[in-house]
Amino acid sequence: MDIKIFHNSRCGTSRTTLDAIREAGHEPEVVDYLANPPAREQLKKMIADAGLSVREAVRSKEARYGELGLDGAGDEALLDAMVANPVLINRPFVVTPKGVRLCRPSELVNEIL
Template identity: 60%
Template sequence: MTMDVTIYHNPECGTSRNTLAMIRNTSIEPTIIEYLKNPPSREQLVRMIADAGLSIREAIREKGTPYAELGLDNPGLTDDQLLDAMLKDPILINRPFVITTMGTRLARPSEVVLDILPDTHKGPFTKEDGEQVLDAQGKRLV
């Protein structure tokens, strides 16, 4: 099966690497956008977040970012202010976002990506931390 798949990827992130590997395990080579180097436009970011069923605040990454220093935990901030911060400093965009014809997901945990991929897995899949996600027949375990 051929399918257009795009991943907003950070190669330094284990969750992002696992997600990319699960996509490839379906024999699909996705379009990879290293979002720290090539961040989405405001319109793309808003669409991805909405299509994933998330609020703007749910799409912000706190860990390993200037989230606290920037005061982004202030509940009085508007969505526009949060988006401005995310676009100014893309490390604040949680990852990986994956877009397919079957939907859009923030793949946290990484196996969430399986919800929007065809069931064409090439066999077992084990995440970097040793957790097995797919069995020898490519069937989902988690």
């Protein structure tokens, strides 16, 4: 099965999700999204396919969020900010043929494996 995880190795939830994928017998494509962020349209599609709003997919507790004054920002401004500052993308997103999930909590990955 083709599986892609947008991963941050410093994040416990992301590491746990990656471990769960491997324990289920799959070796995913691991994308360090901080170094290689998804393109804007790809990010927008992942968010929509996961059934989330753009605001639900942004890490509002990151310092950069406040620095950019994103509290009242609309979806397009949030997407632009997330692409320019990938630290603002919530994690981990997992993409499989069975669907897309923002795996917070990590157990959500089981829905698409």
